[in-house]
Amino acid sequence: xxPTPPLTSRRALVGAVSGLTLAVAAGCDVDDLRAxxxxxxxxxxxxxxxxxxxxxxxxxxxxxxAIAGVRTQVAAATDPALSTLTTSLVSLHDxxxxxxxxxxSSTPSASATPPAPPDRAQVRRAxxxxxxxxxxAAGRAGNAELAQLLASMSAAVAQQVELLxxxxx
Amino acid sequence: MSAPxxxxxLQQALAAEHAAVYVYGVLGGQTSASSQARLYAAVDAAFTxxxxxxxxxxxxxxxxxxxxxxxxxxxxxxxxxDQLGTTAAVSSVARGVEAASATAYxxxxxxxxxxxxxxxxxxxxxxxxxxxxxxxxxxxxxGLG
Numbered sequence: 001x002x003p004t005p006p007l008t009s010r011r012a013l014v015g016a017v018s019g020l021t022l023a024v025a026a027g028c029d030v031d032d033l034r035a036x037x038x039x040x041x042x043x044x045x046x047x048x049x050x051x052x053x054x055x056x057x058x059x060x061x062x063x064x065x066a067i068a069g070v071r072t073q074v075a076a077a078t079d080p081a082l083s084t085l086t087t088s089l090v091s092l093h094d095x096x097x098x099x100x101x102x103x104x105s106s107t108p109s110a111s112a113t114p115p116a117p118p119d120r121a122q123v124r125r126a127x128x129x130x131x132x133x134x135x136x137a138a139g140r141a142g143n144a145e146l147a148q149l150l151a152s153m154s155a156a157v158a159q160q161v162e163l164l165x166x167x168x169x
Numbered sequence: 170m171s172a173p174x175x176x177x178x179l180q181q182a183l184a185a186e187h188a189a190v191y192v193y194g195v196l197g198g199q200t201s202a203s204s205q206a207r208l209y210a211a212v213d214a215a216f217t218x219x220x221x222x223x224x225x226x227x228x229x230x231x232x233x234x235x236x237x238x239x240x241x242x243x244x245x246x247x248x249x250x251d252q253l254g255t256t257a258a259v260s261s262v263a264r265g266v267e268a269a270s271a272t273a274y275x276x277x278x279x280x281x282x283x284x285x286x287x288x289x290x291x292x293x294x295x296x297x298x299x300x301x302x303x304x305x306x307x308x309x310x311x312g313l314g
Contacts, residue, residue: 088307095309135294138278139287148279151290152310155271155297159307162298 052142063137063150064100067093070130078117089127089160096153124164131157178280179230180241182273182289186223187243189266193219196262199253208256211302215263218299219270222292229285260303267300275312 071093077086098105118126134154141147193216202209230240252258274293278286297311308314 144279151278155294155311158294
């Protein structure tokens with residue numbers, strides 16, 4: 001165990017234990033990343049979106065599809081022992097989908113064929129895969145706020161994966 | 170994102186890591202390896218991880234800062250509750266440390282790119298998960314709440 005440093009004086013935790021926790025607001029508006037869906041036929045010529053904006057829109061579309069896919073899979077779980085966790089996961093994914101969708105909607109697209117009910121290990125694998133995809137997307141995002149949002153979503157899914165592993169609760 | 174933003178975010182994360190290393194050092198001294206074995210192991214692991222992250226941040230900043238400027242150093246001391254003799258008290262302080270860490274690394278994610286951002290994403294995730302071990306509730310957006 002590390003040695004205990006001497007408490008030579010008692011000063012405020014500078015920007016740490018209490019201070020930093022109130023610093024960042026969560027409101028990243030993904031609409032800022034999206035170009036208008038249609039251009040006015042009478043207006044001025046449309047400006048092509050910056051390459052990074054296009055890449056970010058594609059990134060968001062991919063992430064939304066990934067979250068929706070895992071959400072559908074998790075929602076199909078029927079094991080009563082998983083019900084609390086899967087309810088939390090579906091709620092989390094709905095919240096994330098709402099943050100990422102252009103209209104605030106959290107409704108995933110319907111699956112053509114309902115997936116087979118997953119067991120705990122399958123849910124955990126799916127969530128772990130999603131967590132990795134979100135982390136990778138955070139690394140690739142051109143927009144700083146989008147990167148931050150995706151990184152935080154990845155961390156949120158990682159917390160759920162940890163709960164699924166049963167190692168902390 | 171600008172270079173000053175990057176440096177500022179990294180300096181704030183370093184300040185948070187200095188505090189974390191200090192606080193976990195104190196918490197380790199308040200935790201029994203025999204009667205609180207699980208908590209002791211968690212505190213010990215957290216101390217080690219935060220020390221590694223602190224050292225990495227110093228390295229990053231040394232590379233980024235112009236000559237004559239230095240990475241921020243630790244404070245002489247940090248405020249802690251007077252009573253730290255219980256599992257609940259130790260866990261509560263640890264939750265605060267991890268929440269502060271997650272917030273600091275979320276800011277680093279926004280201010281950096283490439284391998285440094287990837288590293289910060291991992292650090293944010295680690296802090297969020299480690300907080301669970303000390304009794305934090307899972308969140309929709311760790312580090313941004």
